[in-house]
Amino acid sequence: MRERRRLAAVFILCAVAAAAIVSGGLWRLGAADGAPSDAAAVVVLTVLGLCAALGFVWARIDSALLSPLARLIHALDVMEHAGPGAAVDVVEPGALAALVARIDALTKRMQDSQREIDSAVAATTDRLEEERSRLAAILRDISEGVIVCNADHCVLLFNNAARAAPDATDLLGLGRGIGTLFDPVPLTAAFDRLRGGGGAPAPVTLRPVAGAAALEARMAPIVEPDGDVRGYVLSFAAPGPPPPVPVSEGLPSRPVFYDFRPPVAGSAAGTTPLAELAAVAFDTETTGLDARAGDEIVQIGAVRVRGTTVLGGETFETLVHPGRPVPAASTRFHGLTDESVAGAPAVGEAVARFHRFAGGAVLVAQNASFDMRFLARAEARAGVIFEAPALCTMMLSLFLHPEEPDHTLDALARRFGVETRGRHTAPGDALITASIYCRMVPLLEAAGVTTLDEALAAAASASKRMRR
Numbered sequence: 001m002r003e004r005r006r007l008a009a010v011f012i013l014c015a016v017a018a019a020a021i022v023s024g025g026l027w028r029l030g031a032a033d034g035a036p037s038d039a040a041a042v043v044v045l046t047v048l049g050l051c052a053a054l055g056f057v058w059a060r061i062d063s064a065l066l067s068p069l070a071r072l073i074h075a076l077d078v079m080e081h082a083g084p085g086a087a088v089d090v091v092e093p094g095a096l097a098a099l100v101a102r103i104d105a106l107t108k109r110m111q112d113s114q115r116e117i118d119s120a121v122a123a124t125t126d127r128l129e130e131e132r133s134r135l136a137a138i139l140r141d142i143s144e145g146v147i148v149c150n151a152d153h154c155v156l157l158f159n160n161a162a163r164a165a166p167d168a169t170d171l172l173g174l175g176r177g178i179g180t181l182f183d184p185v186p187l188t189a190a191f192d193r194l195r196g197g198g199g200a201p202a203p204v205t206l207r208p209v210a211g212a213a214a215l216e217a218r219m220a221p222i223v224e225p226d227g228d229v230r231g232y233v234l235s236f237a238a239p240g241p242p243p244p245v246p247v248s249e250g251l252p253s254r255p256v257f258y259d260f261r262p263p264v265a266g267s268a269a270g271t272t273p274l275a276e277l278a279a280v281a282f283d284t285e286t287t288g289l290d291a292r293a294g295d296e297i298v299q300i301g302a303v304r305v306r307g308t309t310v311l312g313g314e315t316f317e318t319l320v321h322p323g324r325p326v327p328a329a330s331t332r333f334h335g336l337t338d339e340s341v342a343g344a345p346a347v348g349e350a351v352a353r354f355h356r357f358a359g360g361a362v363l364v365a366q367n368a369s370f371d372m373r374f375l376a377r378a379e380a381r382a383g384v385i386f387e388a389p390a391l392c393t394m395m396l397s398l399f400l401h402p403e404e405p406d407h408t409l410d411a412l413a414r415r416f417g418v419e420t421r422g423r424h425t426a427p428g429d430a431l432i433t434a435s436i437y438c439r440m441v442p443l444l445e446a447a448g449v450t451t452l453d454e455a456l457a458a459a460a461s462a463s464k465r466m467r468r
Contacts, residue, residue, distance in 0.1 A: 015054045070403045072100060077400075077443060145238040148222070150231040153178045153187060164238040166212035170357040173304055173314040175278060178234075180359060183207040190219050195229045206236060215239065270453030274441045277452055279305040279391070280316075280357070281364040281434035283426045284371045285334040287322050291373045296322035296347055298336050300354050301427030305364065308438040310431070316357040317427045319344035334424055348381030355384040362452060366409045366433045368392035389452065393436050395459035398466060400443050412436045 145162035149155055155176055163169050171181045178187060183206075190204035206215040217236035221229045282302035288295035302316040319336070321344045331337050345353070354375075365371045368390040375386050397407045404411075409432060413420045418435040422428020444450070449458050 015051060018050060018054075067403065068100075071401075072103075076103075077446070143238065144235045147172070147178065147234045148231065149178050149234070150222075151191075151229070153184065153191070156231065161238040165206075165215065165236075166208040166239070167210040167356065170316065170353055171209075171359065173359075174311055175306055176359065179209075181209060183209060187219075191232055194219055194221050194232060204234070206234070213239075270451060270456070272452050273450055274444060274452065274455060275307045275450075277305075277307060277362060279362040279364050279437070280359075281305055281310075281430050281437060282316075282354070282358075282371065283365060283429035283433060284374055285336060285424075285426045286374060287324060287326050287330050289370075291377045294324070295374075296320070296324060297350070297374050297378065298322050298326060298330075298341055299334070299426040300350060301425065301430040302354065302357060303427075303430050303434050304361070305434050305438060308441045310434045310438055312431070315427060315431075316354060318350050318353060320350040321346050323347060346381075347378045348383070351375060351378040351382040352384055355382060355386065358386075358388070360388050362388050363390040364393065364433060364437050365390060366393045366412075366429070366436075368395075389456055391437070391452075391455055392459050393433055393440065395462045396437075396440055396444065396455065398462035399449075399458040400440065400447060402462070402465070409433065409436075416440070 142159060143161060145165060146157075146159045147155060147162050148157040155172065155174055155178055157174075158172055163172060165172070165181065168181060178184070186205055186207065190202055194200075194202055201218055201220040204217050204219045206217045208214070215236045217234050220233045220235070222231035222233065224230050280302050282300065284297050284301075285299040286295050286297055297320045299319050300316065304311040304314040319341050321341045323346060326336060326338050326341065344350070363372070363386070369392065372386070372390050379385055393409075393412060394407050397404070397412055401407075404415075409429065410420065410423075412418075413432055413436060416436050416439040418432055418439070420428075420432055422431065444455060444458070447458075449455050
């Protein structure tokens with residue numbers, strides 16, 4: 001981009017110099033013939049013609065070579081940092097069409113080689129995967145709830161039965177503090193006793209933060225070879241089966257809604273590195289496109305992200321009763337009808353549940369200002385405030401690749417090699433957005449954007465550029 005501007009400046013200076021030389025020569029010839037007025041007209045016409053010709057030449061060079069070259073560089077950056085699966089996506093390659101085709105062919109060969117390497121690595125780790133699967137199967141089949149925590153009371157592992165604890169579906173997650181689900185005071189006291197008592201298992205009473213009935217549990221130590229207690233395992237009788245997670249598939253497409261206002265931001269640890277950032281990628285489906293005109297949410301989907309990893313087992317999904325009919329025009333896009341949302345929680349209740357699931361984490365969305373406007377409209381009814389910042393993948397794409405003409409979710413998924421399963425459903429689009437964001441992080445770091453504050457500033461600068 002910078003080199004292109006420099007070249008344009010050099011081209012303009014050359015054009016001005018050429019025009020000055022030709023103008024001076026013609027003027028002198030006209031003055032020598034004693035007809036300065038005719039010379040002036042010839043000079044003006046010649047300069048205008050020269051400028052037009054040079055402008056045409058520049059436009060052709062720019063459209064056929066410079067712009068495609070800039071887009072090719074961006075595509076190669078994506079391939080370098082986004083990992084396998086990213087495609088050489090160059091719109092209107094111009095004179096570089098043959099080069100782009102050869103690079104794409106070479107890329108596919110490299111990806112095939114990478115897949116072969118990955119297969120070989122996977123083959124050598126089959127034994128470890130088998131052991132892990134066996135452990136997961138054991139935990140899954142245990143009727144008791146099991147939660148594994150480290151010494152800082154952060155969740156390392158949990159089984160499906162543990163999700164039956166009060167509010168666990170929304171609040172239980174890898175890397176989250178167990179204190180968001182249960183009163184931390186008795187847990188801390190029990191762990192201190194565990195450490196001081198030689199590591200013998202001990203009973204503990206789990207008091208749900210939600211105020212539900214207490215659960216009697218057993219706390220067993222995780223002992224390192226040096227004898228140090230580095231964590232603990234909680235096991236308790238699950239009060240009931242975990243709630244099922246509904247799945248929506250095969251819904252028709254909807255148009256992309258553009259809104260280039262900056263995303264909502266609030267207080268957060270702005271110096272947190274993106275590689276360590278805890279985030280929640282989410283999406284909403286609505287009755288229409290204008291929250292201020294009374295449109296409402298009909299579905300919310302979300303998935304947790306840590307750094308550049310999508311935590312696919314930690315998802316949130318709910319249908320929402322909008323309190324108004326779902327227009328047929330909207331159903332054509334997301335497939336949801338009045339019958340689909342009959343019996344679903346009201347907007348306030350659903351948004352409150354999503355707020356508990358997010359737990360103050362940074363929010364990530366495609367065209368975030370659109371979704372955040374609907375959440376803001378529901379805050380009073382939910383009795384919550386979304387204070388955490390929201391990162392917009394569309395704005396971050398505009399920052400990373402300003403030369404690209406298309407920044408829709410489909411275009412980003414194609415560019416970053418992300419599978420678009422469940423498109424135009426809230427949980428499906430949330431998962432796609434999460435995967436795109438995770439592949440964006442290395443590109444942002446390569447561009448010098450390494451922290452949350454810097455990512456918010458990058459998105460804001462892209463938003464301002466689009467509004468000009």
